[in-house]
Amino acid sequence: xxxxxxxxxxxxxxxxxxxxxxxxxxxxxxxxxxxxxxxxxxxxxxxxxxxxxxxxxxxxxxxxxxxxxxxxxxxxxxxxxxxxxxxxxxxxxxxxxxxxxxxxxxxxxxxxxxxxxxxxxxxxxxxxxxxxxxxxxxxxxxxxxxxxxxxxxxxxxxxxxxxxxxxxxxxxxxxxxxxxxxxxxxxxxxxxxxxxxxxxxxxxxxxxxxxxxxxxxxxxxxxxxxxxxxxxxxxxxxxxxxxxxxxxxxxxxxxxxxxxxxxxxxxxxxxxxxxxxxxxxxxxxxxxxxxxxxxxxxxxxxxxxxxxxxxxxxxxxxxxxxxxxxxxxxxxxxxxxxxxxxxxx
Amino acid sequence: xxxxxxxxxxxxxxxxxxxxxxxxxxxxxxxxxxxxxxxxxxxxxxxxxxxxxxxxxxxxxxxxxxxxxxxxxxxxxxxxxxxxxxxxxxxxxxxxxxxxxxxxxxxxxxxxxxxxxxxxxxxxxxxxxxxxxxxxxxxxxxxxxxxxxxxxxxxxxxxxxxxxxxxxxxxxxxxxxxxxxxxxxxxxxxxxxxxxxxxxxxxxxxxxxxxxxxxxxxxxxxxxxxxxxxxxxxxxxxxxxxxxxxxxxxxxxxxxxxxxxxxxxxxxxxxxxxxxxxxxxxxxxxxxxxxxxxxxxxxxxxxxxxxxxxxxxxxxxxxxxxxxxxxxxxxxxxxxxxxxxxxxxxxxxxxxxxxxxxxxxxxxxxxxxxxxxxxxxxxxxxxxxxxxxxxxxxxxxxxxxxxxxxxxxxxxxxxxxxxxxxxxxxxxxxxxxxxxxxxxxxxxxxxxxxxxxxxxxxxxxxxxxxxxxxxxxxxxxxxxxxxxxxxxxxxxxxxxxxxxxxxxxxx
Numbered sequence: 104x105x106x107x108x109x110x111x112x113x114x115x116x117x118x119x120x121x122x123x124x125x126x127x128x129x130x131x132x133x134x135x136x137x138x139x140x141x142x143x144x145x146x147x148x149x150x151x152x153x154x155x156x157x158x159x160x161x162x163x164x165x166x167x168x169x170x171x172x173x174x175x176x177x178x179x180x181x182x183x184x185x186x187x188x189x190x191x192x193x194x195x196x197x198x199x200x201x202x203x204x205x206x207x208x209x210x211x212x213x214x215x216x217x218x219x220x221x222x223x224x225x226x227x228x229x230x231x232x233x234x235x236x237x238x239x240x241x242x243x244x245x246x247x248x249x250x251x252x253x254x255x256x257x258x259x260x261x262x263x264x265x266x267x268x269x270x271x272x273x274x275x276x277x278x279x280x281x282x283x284x285x286x287x288x289x290x291x292x293x294x295x296x297x298x299x300x301x302x303x304x305x306x307x308x309x310x311x312x313x314x315x316x317x318x319x320x321x322x323x324x325x326x327x328x329x330x331x332x333x334x335x336x337x338x339x340x341x342x343x344x345x346x347x348x349x350x351x352x353x354x355x356x357x358x359x360x361x362x363x364x365x366x367x368x369x370x371x372x373x374x375x376x377x378x379x380x381x382x383x384x385x386x387x388x389x390x391x392x393x394x395x396x397x398x399x400x401x402x403x404x405x406x407x408x409x410x411x412x413x414x415x416x417x418x419x420x421x422x423x424x425x426x427x428x429x430x431x432x433x434x435x436x437x438x439x440x441x442x443x444x445x446x447x448x
Numbered sequence: 449x450x451x452x453x454x455x456x457x458x459x460x461x462x463x464x465x466x467x468x469x470x471x472x473x474x475x476x477x478x479x480x481x482x483x484x485x486x487x488x489x490x491x492x493x494x495x496x497x498x499x500x501x502x503x504x505x506x507x508x509x510x511x512x513x514x515x516x517x518x519x520x521x522x523x524x525x526x527x528x529x530x531x532x533x534x535x536x537x538x539x540x541x542x543x544x545x546x547x548x549x550x551x552x553x554x555x556x557x558x559x560x561x562x563x564x565x566x567x568x569x570x571x572x573x574x575x576x577x578x579x580x581x582x583x584x585x586x587x588x589x590x591x592x593x594x595x596x597x598x599x600x601x602x603x604x605x606x607x608x609x610x611x612x613x614x615x616x617x618x619x620x621x622x623x624x625x626x627x628x629x630x631x632x633x634x635x636x637x638x639x640x641x642x643x644x645x646x647x648x649x650x651x652x653x654x655x656x657x658x659x660x661x662x663x664x665x666x667x668x669x670x671x672x673x674x675x676x677x678x679x680x681x682x683x684x685x686x687x688x689x690x691x692x693x694x695x696x697x698x699x700x701x702x703x704x705x706x707x708x709x710x711x712x713x714x715x716x717x718x719x720x721x722x723x724x725x726x727x728x729x730x731x732x733x734x735x736x737x738x739x740x741x742x743x744x745x746x747x748x749x750x751x752x753x754x755x756x757x758x759x760x761x762x763x764x765x766x767x768x769x770x771x772x773x774x775x776x777x778x779x780x781x782x783x784x785x786x787x788x789x790x791x792x793x794x795x796x797x798x799x800x801x802x803x804x805x806x807x808x809x810x811x812x813x814x815x816x817x818x819x820x821x822x823x824x825x826x827x828x829x830x831x832x833x834x835x836x837x838x839x840x841x842x843x844x845x846x847x848x849x850x851x852x853x854x855x856x857x858x859x860x861x862x863x864x865x866x867x868x869x870x871x872x873x874x875x876x877x878x879x880x881x882x883x884x885x886x887x888x889x890x891x892x893x894x895x896x897x898x899x900x901x902x903x904x905x906x907x908x909x910x911x912x913x914x915x916x917x918x919x920x921x922x923x924x925x926x927x928x929x930x931x932x933x934x935x936x937x938x939x940x941x942x943x944x945x946x947x948x949x950x951x952x953x954x955x
Binding site: 294298299300303304306307308309310311313314315316317318319320378379435 | 530556559
């Protein structure tokens with residue numbers, strides 16, 4: 104938690120500042136109202152699932168640019184698989200469709216991992232090609248036609264749409280189902296990363312692959328596993344997003360999501376140099392992105408400025424983080440020098 | 449002095465017999481034998497490319513030999529992986545330390561062999577890791593707690609962590625590849641104490657080093673390799689500098705440093721009250737004359753490299769004046785330094801001196817590209833001419849000037865760095881550890897070149913941590929200690945003891 108305190112404070116400050124500006128300017132209090140908080144939580148959860156996936160890859164020192172296209176692919180495939188033929192679909196049973204999507208996501212991650220470890224291709228190139236290929240497949244399979252679920256499929260839709268009221272009714276605050284999913288995934292990921300040997304191997308190989316290999320760790324397998332997690336969570340994220348949005352356009356659904364996921368992970372403390380990152384931090388990072396988007400809406404800032412504001416905010420966050428790290432490192436160096444002096448008399 | 453711990457009565461720990469190892473186009477090892485006994489420091493010596501690293505990698509499970517056998521405790525073993533070597537009690541401490549610096553000391557010591565808690569999840573037992581690590585650290589008299597992150601340790605401390613790791617694997621043979629190359633004197637002394645202690649616990653240390661003085665101090669036996677073959681074995685009482693060198697090069701090196709009579713010319717470089725960043729309390733004053741080789745001695749971390757960086761404009765001086773040939777100059781970038789005739793051969797040739805993937809030609813002309821252009825177009829024939837001239841002048845051994853620099857030996861790489869600067873015709877040449885990690889032949893050639901340059905009137909400042917080099921080459925010696933110039937030795941005042949006294953700050 105100590106590591107994530109900074110990012111948590113940034114998150115809280117952004118929320119407070121947004122609220123204060125809105126309130127002082129036009130007496131607007133909607134930002135912290137139950138309804139809006141519910142939306143914030145849901146969107147944080149949807150992005151958070153993707154960010155946790157890419158965090159594993161970033162921790163190995165790699166990158167996954169294909170996430171948005173995998174979201175797009177599984178997002179169009181789900182309705183395409185399960186809706187009846189008169190709707191353009193294949194009328195598959197839902198469990199079979201989910202199983203197929205699981206296999207497809209797994210194969211995508213496995214392919215990335217194998218190409219990167221066995222053929223020693225660069226992660227950037229492999230996943231960039233993936234970005235193009237999966238987008239193309241989405242469009243071909245659906246003949247570029249919009250996909251939707253119609254009125255049925257309440258069960259699966261409730262994964263994204265379900266919500267549980269918390270607190271008095273007047274608050275209008277709900278815990279969205281995706282948030283519960285994020286909590287479960289987050290806890291599993293955090294345990295895996297911090298308490299099992301596999302997590303430690305990922306951290307070690309991300310920083311010094313040779314050291315890990317010379318310690319008898321099967322680094323290739325560990326790296327492959329990271330890409331598999333990333334694609335699996337992207338595939339699962341695609342299902343959630345599709346259920347939430349309802350109408351899915353093959354050419355645009357999920358565009359840029361890999362960049363949001365990466366931004367969330369980096370904001371949350373993952374270093375692109377590898378070997379660093381925490382799950383809680385990544386979730387906070389995603390929350391910051393979502394809050395910024397929301398703030399722009401609520402404060403009536405022109406939506407044309409959205410990208411610019413988000414970009415600058417991330418940049419400032421990263422600069423502040425770097426400055427803090429340098430000050431801390433300097434302090435440590437001085438301390439060590441003093442220590443050494445004491446020891447050598 | 450460390451007493452010889454090798455015990456001729458005990459059976460050998462590890463025997464390498466008739467090892468043959470070839471790489472595409474190179475015969476790295478040919479019929480090499482080496483026998484390691486428990487409780488000895490066994491030096492493995494040779495010039496660069498003599499095959500000592502390859503031999504260690506065969507023993508350490510990184511390379512499989514093409515022929516020959518390795519016996520551990522008298523049993524033939526196939527050491528086909530680092531894991532197998534570890535099982536046999538062989539640990540390899542590489543020159544570039546293999547630690548994950550984002551993890552704690554304990555996590556590194558047990559990396560790949562983490563004890564797990566009972567239960568289906570197989571979670572890491574961090575408590576046990578740190579408790580056991582503390583035991584090994586204590587044994588090595590290391591004071592930091594096991595939970596310290598490795599990135600917060602100095603290089604010397606990280607080396608102790610590697611040794612703790614080896615101990616935790618019950619290593620009986622610890623291979624150390626150039627362990628002192630980036631240690632301070634204090635850390636080196638500390639390492640030698642640890643090595644003595646390991647010896648007393650009957651551990652064998654296979655020790656690779658270029659620093660012959662270290663070997664004469666503490667090695668019990670030496671296996672000397674030359675061109676991938678055994679060139680000789682030395683026992684403790686035969687372990688002299690001369691014996692080591694003559695086995696390494698296969699000939700007597702009598703006149704290694706040939707100092708010639710030179711005229712000391714006018715003052716070329718004059719430094720007045722120069723304050724280097726990080727050493728705010730120590731203004732520096734010295735001068736270098738034309739035709740003079742000034743050695744700069746001192747311990748690692750004394751501030752010599754920092755000074756060279758300021759003189760070459762990589763870092764900015766806090767205050768003070770630099771005068772070149774009597775005129776005060778402003779050096780705010782390497783371009784300024786070059787324009788004033790100053791050249792720097794940096795300490796780390798692979799990172800700072802060369803672009804390894806580029807050719808000999810492209811590296812030699814890199815610093816002077818702007819001189820070889822005609823109405824803004826590069827004159828390629830001129831470049832080849834300059835590069836060819838440097839290859840001839842410096843005796844750079846390369847098939848063509850289009851060869852990638854990374855394929856050359858260390859000595860030839862260093863000559864390329866020198867060529868890059870000499871081709872510009874500098875007046876002041878700053879050399880930072882000019883012969884670090886290069887073989888004896890190349891060293892000798894570089895020394896001859898320095899002599900020749902000085903004779904032509906260049907002023908040379910040579911930073912070096914190799915005492916013999918400083919003693920053998922310098923007309924005058926500046927000694928630095930903790931950021932200040934502790935002494936200026938000349939003529940009869942020059943002695944090894946004098947330098948060491950000044951360098952260590954003794955009064």
